[in-house]
Amino acid sequence: MNNQLDWSVIPNNMDVFIQGAILTLEISAISLLLSIPLGIIFGIGRISRNPIIRFISGAYVEIMRGVPLLVLLMWIYFGLGQFFSLGSYWGSIIGLATFSGAFLAEIVRSGIQAVPKGQMEAARSAGMSNFQAMRFIILPQAFRRILPPMASQFIILIKDSSLISVIAGVDLTLKAKNLAATSFRYIEIWTFVALVYFIMTFSLSLIIRAIEKRMLKSEQ
Amino acid sequence: MKKWLAALMMITMLIVAGCGNGGDSGSTAGASNNNSTIQKVIKAKKLVVGTNPGYYPFEMVDTKGKFIGYDIDVAQAIADNLGVKLEVKQYGFDGLVPALQTGEIDMIFAGMSITGERALAVSFANPYYKTGQSIMLQANDNTTKSYEDLDKKGTKIATQIATTGSLLAKGIYKNAEIKDFEDFPAAALALQSGQVDAVIYDEPAIQVYNLQQKGKVKKMDGVISADNLGLAVQKNDFESLQWLNSFLHSYIDSPAELESRAKWFEKSDWLTTVKE
Known part of the structure; x- marks a missing residue:
């Protein structure tokens, strides 16, 4: 430890950090938006009455949950990449979205199952179709319950996105790695990078908390 | 107990190092023979x-x-x-x-x-x-004759992050995209799976990889830098x-x-x- 801390590397390379942070936000946001429909479809699929749909959904969830994200990213990029030209950018997004989607599916499933059975029966006996009951009665109630675990999942997604550098995905982490490799100011750079990730994830939790509050109000 | 002490010392040193303003504390570590x-x-x-x-x-x-x-x-x-x-x-x-x-x-x-x-x-x-940096290409690439031929929009060149090959590539290429991988095998795999057009890395490693893959990749003759x-x-x-x-x-x-x-x-x- 004969190296003194020198924080000047941070302001001197602020443009690099900003570029990196924007890329991380962009990749996380697109993956997040793609993972939501995946989570809803497979979450409902998990409790479908059709055994084939149930099996496919279960297999998706279990496989994705069981495989490390690192391996999944490499499969997609080096494996699938031989047949479809995905590139690092879309490879990263597909990897993150399908990975996160599996966890969301479990959250959605538990949310739906937590809505009392009577709700579905009442909706059906009021003349609603299965789809209508799901859309207007069950999902809105489930949504409130799943918001907190979903927020955690989104935060994990943002942090997981730092793994995409294994397939040369350019984000805050890769930019920081490159900067550290030429400036050797590891402690300063990684401390600052951690702070940037924290700002991103903490802002997200504040936003979700605000949504929760609004929903609570609209309920009263 | 010893670990505690070491951790405490680390933290203290970090704080001291952070507060210092570039004075003389950096020179003490190497000067004393007992610390070598x-x-x-x-x-x-x-x-x-x-x-x-x-x-x-x-x-x-x-x-x-x-x-x-x-x-x-x-x-x-x-x-x-x-x-x-x-x-x-x-x-x-x-x-x-x-x-x-x-x-x-x-x-x-x-x-x-x-x-x-x-x-x-x-x-x-x-x-x-x-040694020096050299270029590895896809086996069927007959158009790339020199390192300059790779400097085209849309061309992707794989390197290993933080290596001299990566730094060199970023210096000499203005139009091609440089992609940093975690290690050489990953960069080489990206070439073989068609994700990138070339790999820039130390010559001995490329030579050995070429030998191992038996014609699935090829090495451009010569080196483009000295290391x-x-x-x-x-x-x-x-x-x-x-x-x-x-x-x-x-x-x-x-x-x-x-x-x-x-x-x-x-x-x-x-x-x-x-x-x-």
Whole structure:
């Protein structure tokens, strides 16, 4: 430890950090938006009455949950990449979205199952179709319950996105790695990078908390 | 108890280091002979070196999980000379310098090219191997004749993050996209799976990879830069540098070194013992 801390590397390379942070936000946001429909479809699929749909959904969830994200990213990029030209950018997004989607599916499933059975029966006996009951009665109630675990999942997604550098995905982490490799100011750079990730994830939790509050109000 | 004390000292040092304003505290570590890495190694009866396997034929992991290669032979010879045991630790290439700086390892044995920037963070012994960057292409690529041919929009070039190849590529290419991978095998795999058009890396590794893949890739003739590889110790550890330089003078071209060089660079039978 004969190296003194020198924080000047941070302001001197602020443009690099900003570029990196924007890329991380962009990749996380697109993956997040793609993972939501995946989570809803497979979450409902998990409790479908059709055994084939149930099996496919279960297999998706279990496989994705069981495989490390690192391996999944490499499969997609080096494996699938031989047949479809995905590139690092879309490879990263597909990897993150399908990975996160599996966890969301479990959250959605538990949310739906937590809505009392009577709700579905009442909706059906009021003349609603299965789809209508799901859309207007069950999902809105489930949504409130799943918001907190979903927020955690989104935060994990943002942090997981730092793994995409294994397939040369350019984000805050890769930019920081490159900067550290030429400036050797590891402690300063990684401390600052951690702070940037924290700002991103903490802002997200504040936003979700605000949504929760609004929903609570609209309920009263 | 000891661990607690060490942790406390680390934190104190960090705070002190952070508060200091560039004064004289940096020079104390290397100046005193008792603090030199060589003395520490002899006292602990163990030499801990850090490496980044995947840099053929300098450092690889064999099928039994053992570290092998030209660099490992050098490290073993050093340990034998000092009469101590050798321990090899594995890091990402970009994690080696911090590992050395924090004292997790005594020396870096990773075919690290000597550069001015790196020499600001660590100190290098005299070069022990001379090489250069070369270019690996897809086997069916008949249009790329020189490194300039790759500088086109849409061309992707793979390198390993934090290596001289990566820095060189970013310097010479204005239009091509440089993609940094975690290690050479990943960059090479990206080439073989058609994700990139070329790989820029140290020549010996590309030569060995080419040999191993038997015509699935091809190497462009010649090198595009010169690299001198050096062993790194903590910055300004002069006693260790002096000792390493003396050792290298006695080791290079010795029968043991010639045998090691022939084994890793001229023969290829060791390839079968290496993890794919």
